[in-house]
Amino acid sequence: MSDIDSDIDDDPEAPLPPDELGRRLTEVFDLVGPLYRRVQRKVEQGEAVEGLSVGVRAVLDLLHKHGPMTVPQMGRAQAISRQFVQRMVNDAAARGLVRSVPNPAHQRSSLIRLTDAGRAAITAVLAREHLLLRRVGGDLTESEVRACLRVLGEMLDLFEHVDVD
Numbered sequence: 399m400s401d402i403d404s405d406i407d408d409d410p411e412a413p414l415p416p417d418e419l420g421r422r423l424t425e426v427f428d429l430v431g432p433l434y435r436r437v438q439r440k441v442e443q444g445e446a447v448e449g450l451s452v453g454v455r456a457v458l459d460l461l462h463k464h465g466p467m468t469v470p471q472m473g474r475a476q477a478i479s480r481q482f483v484q485r486m487v488n489d490a491a492a493r494g495l496v497r498s499v500p501n502p503a504h505q506r507s508s509l510i511r512l513t514d515a516g517r518a519a520i521t522a523v524l525a526r527e528h529l530l531l532r533r534v535g536g537d538l539t540e541s542e543v544r545a546c547l548r549v550l551g552e553m554l555d556l557f558e559h560v561d562v563d
Contacts (some may be wrong), residue, residue, distance in 0.1 A: 453486035
């Protein structure tokens with residue numbers, strides 16, 4: 399065992415040296431990819447219940463959490479292309495789940511807003527997902543969840559500059 403390893407074992411609250419941090423965060427990436435793909439498949443399986451694709455669900459969720467947004471704002475928030483978001487907004491609008499409203503801040507970029515049907519659809523999806531996520535095991539604590547969110551947030555910040563369009 400190296401001196402660094404023994405220091406890490408002695409104080410699990412001490413910041414990791416950069417090389418060790420890089421190795422450990424690779425383990426996070428190794429879990430996040432498969433987790434993301436499995437969650438996508440699970441959401442798609444629920445499509446039979448709510449009739450929402452993963453992309454439309456993401457649009458509805460953003461609008462539910464943040465209120466009316468423009469397509470470019472949604473693209474930036476989700477790190478996906480404006481073109482993809484526009485297709486998802488078009489799909490949602492065709493189903494009566496969202497509608498465009500004038501944007502007082504920008505005449506050429508409308509705000510997208512949930513309709514009552516869209517609000518009901520995303521509320522049903524979130525309720526179903528909540529019931530599923532309640533089943534996560536491991537006796538997780540608030541501090542562990544907070545730490546997970548902090549780590550993933552820091553990793554996301556590292557890649558903030560990546561162009562998604």
